[in-house]
Amino acid sequence: MSEIAINEPPKPVYPGTEADDAGFAVYVHWPFCAAKCPYCDFNSHVRHGGVDTMGFADALVRELEFNAGRMAATPQRRVRSIFFGGGTPSLMPPEAVARVINAVGRLWPLDPDAEITLEANPSSVEAGRFRGFREAGVNRVSLGVQSLLDDHLKFLGRLHNRAEAIRALEIANATFPRVSFDMIYARPGQTPEAWREELAEALTLAGEHLSLYQLTIEPDTPFAKLHAAGKFAVPDPDTGRDLYDVTQELTAKAGLPAYEISNHARPGAECRHNLVYWHSGDFVGVGAGAHGRLTLAEGRYATSCERMPEAWRRKVLEHGHGMVTDERLDSVEIADEFLVMGLRLAKGIDTLRYTELAGRALDTNRIADLEEHGLIARVGNRGLRVTMEGFPVLNAVVADLAA
Ligand SMILES: C[S@@+](CC[C@H](N)C(=O)[O-])C[C@H]1O[C@@H](n2cnc3c(N)ncnc32)[C@H](O)[C@@H]1O
Ligand code: SF4
Known part of the structure; x- marks a missing residue:
């Protein structure tokens, strides 16, 4: 039996090919917002002087072409999902969205039922624009509702109110086959009773998918x-x-159980894009501040792009891409990422896959200890998942297992 060398990247299996079902996706970052929310540390910028939107769309296409060229020597991948995230991609003109989707379809084979998601803010929704996104090929939107209470929306610095959020959901439901929305809870002064009432109403508005995040106080935000x-x-x-x-x-109770620590869906309606991340699939990330993971013949790479939008665009014009990091991951890093991402899922991970990636098995004593504390549970003879007790302390559980 050959020994697996620690720290050497394992032999590549190419996600998104027939040999590997973790999937291949494209993430497109739109780094502009109408206003900056005081809790947000995403790469989002306000430009009062306006944005050359088609110029940015062309730069996104250029960066996609660069990535496709880079992958040319590896087996062909099929795109399972395209995700326009932000920032506020619903501020993009539909023609810009169409240009990017068409470029993806020209550069890679696109699954006939590919999921094409766009994040939208209720305040930037108007029916005409949504119809334009649908015509461009978008088939799923994720709306940032955040709260159904006007005073809480004001506290969160949102530009929309309750009525606009509900109207935006109506327009979204009438336009797209798949709709999700985001809420932020654990707000100051929020009692479990008040959240129960607000969430119950949210569930009456929800279709197939909901993302529910606990408010995090991010460093260096207002x-x-x-x-x-x-x-x-x-x-x-x-x-x-x-x-x-x-x-x-x-x-x-409403039929949208958690399938991931913050994400809830009717069975079968999970976000396919995020599943590519959580299954350690490959994804090309384009746009200011976007991250990517790409398996090439030499191993798996972690990429990230320049965060400042204008500087990113200049780099793309000069070099064909705006990447500022492009690092080959070693086997320990790959295995740790597999653990961090996979254990977010309610169904958990296949421990054999971890062993193959890391070149060593997880520590059985640590597993037994965490199991005894009710934080993890075994699934069959190879699976491992974090329990509902374990999810609130997920980071500590993962750190303990990976140590
Ligand atoms: C990139 S934001 C995009 C959506 C869109 N720009 C919006 O705000 O409606 C994705 C989601 O992350 C959540 N989020 C952002 N910052 C957060 C924080 N500090 N704590 C909890 N959730 C947060 C919000 O629910 C937000 O909708
Ligand atoms: S609109 Fe979304 S991305 Fe923009 S600042 Fe607010 S939370 Fe962040």
């Missing part, structure tokens, strides 16, 4: 400063736990 100055407090850990339990209870 919320971080206000929070540090004692201007508001987030719910204490016990209340946070109760809010989480209410979330699991209500979504499960």
